[in-house]
Amino acid sequence: MDLKSNFSSACAKKIFGNSDRATEFLLHLQKARGFSLPMRTMLRGKNSGQTRLDLANSDIWTKVVENWDYDCALPIIREMFTETEKYESGKNSHKMMKLLLDEWEYLKLGTVDWPFSQGAFDDFVQGVNAQKTDGPTKDERVRKAAVQYRRIKEINAVRNDYIETLIFEKNKNVLPTLRHGRLVDFFIKYLVVRPMNLRRNSVSNGRVML
Numbered sequence: 001m002d003l004k005s006n007f008s009s010a011c012a013k014k015i016f017g018n019s020d021r022a023t024e025f026l027l028h029l030q031k032a033r034g035f036s037l038p039m040r041t042m043l044r045g046k047n048s049g050q051t052r053l054d055l056a057n058s059d060i061w062t063k064v065v066e067n068w069d070y071d072c073a074l075p076i077i078r079e080m081f082t083e084t085e086k087y088e089s090g091k092n093s094h095k096m097m098k099l100l101l102d103e104w105e106y107l108k109l110g111t112v113d114w115p116f117s118q119g120a121f122d123d124f125v126q127g128v129n130a131q132k133t134d135g136p137t138k139d140e141r142v143r144k145a146a147v148q149y150r151r152i153k154e155i156n157a158v159r160n161d162y163i164e165t166l167i168f169e170k171n172k173n174v175l176p177t178l179r180h181g182r183l184v185d186f187f188i189k190y191l192v193v194r195p196m197n198l199r200r201n202s203v204s205n206g207r208v209m210l
Helices: 009-016 019-033 057-068 070-081 085-091 093-106 119-129 135-171
Strands: 038-040 051-055 174-176 187-188 190-193
Touching: 009 019, 009 057, 019 051, 019 057, 019 070, 070 174, 085 093, 085 135, 093 135, 119 135, 135 174, 135 187
Parallel strands: none
Antiparallel strands: 038 051, 174 187, 187 190
């Protein structure tokens, strides 16, 4: 995906996530580049006298694309990223990871690993039901596996936050996305980087490798 010469509204939405962030970026970009934008002055209510961007939602994305300049946008978006909950979460992820792993050990959940493949809960339960043991024991195995699965998903999210923040701080060419979701996490020049999943080789002696 070429963010320098082939930028589109789809790219913009992957980076900013919503029109509020796109508007904030557009105003910062306007100050840096000096282009004009339609503005209006609020005449009523508590915001009376304030100047606002006078654009419909769809037009905001159009203006972002029209005025896009990668080299100018990069430092603006990086600065905006440092003010997001996503960045704050990444900065605190090391402490959060320790807490989650300590809780895992306290709950005696065993090796930090997926109890069943993602999307295969039904097969897992069928396997438990086929075991020659009593109902309460089967219930406990399913209950433990559900807790393990939920907690590994949480560990995986914290791990991704940590890695993304580390890459962001070590590489000034990283253009992060401002949304916190499961889509694109950041761009490095023309490369697209997506969230990672915790795999078996990410675990050593029951501890997550960071």
